[in-house]
Amino acid sequence: MKAAVYYAGAKGLEIKDVPVPEPAPGEARVKVAACGLCHTDLHYLDHGVPTFKKPPIILGHEPAGHVDALGAGVTNVKPGQAVLVPAVLTCGECTLCRTGRSNICERMQMLGNHIDGAFAEFVCVRARDLVPLPAGLDPVEASIVADAVTTAFHAVVHRAQVRPGETVAIFGCGGVGLSAVQFAALAGAYVIAVDLDPAKLLLARQLGAADTVDAKADPEPAKTIKKKTGGGVDKAMECIGSPKVIPVAHNSVRAGGRLVIVGFADKPVELNAGKIMFMEQEVIGSLGCRPVDFPRVLEMCASGRYKLAPLVTSRRPLERVNEALDELRAGKSVRSVVIP
Numbered sequence: 001m002k003a004a005v006y007y008a009g010a011k012g013l014e015i016k017d018v019p020v021p022e023p024a025p026g027e028a029r030v031k032v033a034a035c036g037l038c039h040t041d042l043h044y045l046d047h048g049v050p051t052f053k054k055p056p057i058i059l060g061h062e063p064a065g066h067v068d069a070l071g072a073g074v075t076n077v078k079p080g081q082a083v084l085v086p087a088v089l090t091c092g093e094c095t096l097c098r099t100g101r102s103n104i105c106e107r108m109q110m111l112g113n114h115i116d117g118a119f120a121e122f123v124c125v126r127a128r129d130l131v132p133l134p135a136g137l138d139p140v141e142a143s144i145v146a147d148a149v150t151t152a153f154h155a156v157v158h159r160a161q162v163r164p165g166e167t168v169a170i171f172g173c174g175g176v177g178l179s180a181v182q183f184a185a186l187a188g189a190y191v192i193a194v195d196l197d198p199a200k201l202l203l204a205r206q207l208g209a210a211d212t213v214d215a216k217a218d219p220e221p222a223k224t225i226k227k228k229t230g231g232g233v234d235k236a237m238e239c240i241g242s243p244k245v246i247p248v249a250h251n252s253v254r255a256g257g258r259l260v261i262v263g264f265a266d267k268p269v270e271l272n273a274g275k276i277m278f279m280e281q282e283v284i285g286s287l288g289c290r291p292v293d294f295p296r297v298l299e300m301c302a303s304g305r306y307k308l309a310p311l312v313t314s315r316r317p318l319e320r321v322n323e324a325l326d327e328l329r330a331g332k333s334v335r336s337v338v339i340p
Helices: 039-046 139-146 148-159 175-186 198-206 221-229 245-251 273-278 291-303 318-330
Strands: 002-006 014-017 027-036 063-070 082-084 122-126 167-171 190-195 211-214 233-238 253-261 282-285 312-317 335-339
Touching: 002 318, 014 318, 027 082, 027 139, 039 318, 063 122, 063 139, 082 139, 139 148, 139 291, 139 312, 139 335, 148 175, 148 291, 167 175, 167 245, 175 190, 175 198, 175 233, 190 198, 190 221, 198 211, 211 221, 221 245, 233 245, 245 253, 312 318, 318 335
Parallel strands: 167 190, 167 233, 190 211, 233 253, 253 282, 312 335
Antiparallel strands: 002 014, 027 063, 027 122, 027 335, 063 082
């Protein structure tokens, strides 16, 4: 089969012929319909962030497709069934999994990081981790639910705990940020979207943002947000992972408010601890999504309450994965997917 393989130190992926994986007992092989691209992939390629599995490794952690073959003992899925493959696979046995925090499982395995991922024609994972896709949901579009969409759902619902009537500022209108815009608006919040790209801000309004701030034209977006809200937002969510933007997002939060860091920053971030103490603010992280929430998110997509199609703005065959990565680097797409 064809796969896009990452070699240590490379700035792009190499398309290689590799053996088709065989499902072990308890596993299923999925024929990949599409796999989304994520900034996490660029952390490996551009910023020297190591993968847990020593390269060479197949990247890609946002896949959906159809069950192709079953290992011994698998009964929960059947060949031909449309399924989503979660980006992170959990053990279900550790203390965190058993206390409702499975998204930060002590023994988690991430596709394209701990194990070979889905920039490939086929991928094998434990069958119990697969999530059936609702009828009528396009697996190509649904692939981004594996990370971008569910990560935002967890951040909005469980970490920010957005409530009706609250004000929420969302910094960064990529796949995760625009998903957060939708979920926060669906929760009844007054959403302010912040980005450098007017086109993405326009899309944010179409997806539920009540207001926007162009951070390229406005040198002080936090001050503007405070003016718009009379002192700051109840919740701010940083969905970029920028050491420069995280303090700006923090400065947009009112006394007693909460900053949720959703984007991964690989460099230190400086925040005013005295302000956090004196204003009784909360700063919390958010990672991925619990497996138990995936069916709920997929149902929201299938029903049309969450608009999935506008986020998939670029589709490329697997052989052009490096073009899609360049689009992601340049911010030219909301979410790109590759189609083996």
